[in-house]
Amino acid sequence: xxxxxxxxxxxxxxxxxxxxxxxxxxxxxxxxxxxxxxxxxxxxxxxxxxxxxxxxxxxxxxxxxxxxxxxxxxxxxxxxxxxxxxxxxxxxxxxxxxxxxxxxxxxxxxxxxxxxxxxxxxxxxxxxxxxxxxxxxxxxxxxxxxxxxxxxxxxxxxxxxxxxxxxxxxxxxxxxxxxxxxxxxxxxxxxxxxxxxxxxxxxxx
Numbered sequence: 001x002x003x004x005x006x007x008x009x010x011x012x013x014x015x016x017x018x019x020x021x022x023x024x025x026x027x028x029x030x031x032x033x034x035x036x037x038x039x040x041x042x043x044x045x046x047x048x049x050x051x052x053x054x055x056x057x058x059x060x061x062x063x064x065x066x067x068x069x070x071x072x073x074x075x076x077x078x079x080x081x082x083x084x085x086x087x088x089x090x091x092x093x094x095x096x097x098x099x100x101x102x103x104x105x106x107x108x109x110x111x112x113x114x115x116x117x118x119x120x121x122x123x124x125x126x127x128x129x130x131x132x133x134x135x136x137x138x139x140x141x142x143x144x145x146x147x148x149x150x151x152x153x154x155x156x157x158x159x160x161x162x163x164x165x166x167x168x169x170x171x172x173x174x175x176x177x178x179x180x181x182x183x184x185x186x187x188x189x190x191x192x193x194x195x196x197x198x199x200x201x202x203x204x205x
Contacts, residue, residue, distance in 0.1 A: 035186050039175050042157045042167055048182045049153035052193040056200040058141045061148045062120030064199045065139045066090050074195035075188055077102055090114045090123055098127075105162055110134065127161070134161035148200075152193055154185040 040046035054061050064070070068090065072078045080099040087094040094114045101107045116124035116138070124138035136155040141148050156163070156178065163181055167174045 035183060038179060038182070040178055040182075041174055042163065042178055045155050045158045046178060046182060047153055047155045048186050048189070049151055050186070050189045050193055051149055051151040052197055054148045054150055054197045054200050055146075056148060056204045057146070058120040058143045058148045060203045061141055061150055061196065061200045062123075063203075064196050065123055065141070065150070066117075066119075068096065070199075071192065074192045076191070077184075077188060079107075084111070090117050090125075092117050096125075108162060112137075128159050132159035133157075134159045150193060150196065152189045154182075154189060156181060156185070 035048060038046060066089065069081045069083075072080050077100050078098055079101050082097045082099075084095040084097060087096070092114055095111055097109055097111050099107070099109045110127050112125040112127045113130045114124070115126050115130055115136070116122050120141055122138065122140050124136060126133035126136050128134040133155075134157065138151075138153045138155075140151045140153070142151075163177060166177055170177070
């Protein structure tokens, strides 16, 4: 079985099909080792995702993933999460406020809505307006031979976000701005997946 950390990332539409790890008789789309230049614009709602093998059951991984209040400890940017309207766990329609910090942007808060929650296979939330989100984040879990493939995916836009003013100020730099943010997402996703792997495998250890 795989023993490495995050398998790496890809921009939307990039990747290679290989046979690897548990279930290697099937073809899996494995991301490229380094996200390449995509040239995407904000309105394209570009995405980046990473996948990691976790030597733990999907139920254990799901328990870690759905403890959203634990995510800030695995992130350089996200500082805290507070549930809204009496919610305490993810379910479709539940909302939470995320407090974030970035050296180039400062501090800000956003309200997110759970838009998908199917135990133990998928959890997703939209940042801002669910119908026109600033971003969409999604965990997907796949059981394989007693372990779990965990994929964490981020979609940027298409709704207004903290990136929008920078693009409006420098429209000729839009593609570079978008790519830079995707690379930041990539780094954050990698750290989060590694932390989830450590937590989930500790439950079994």
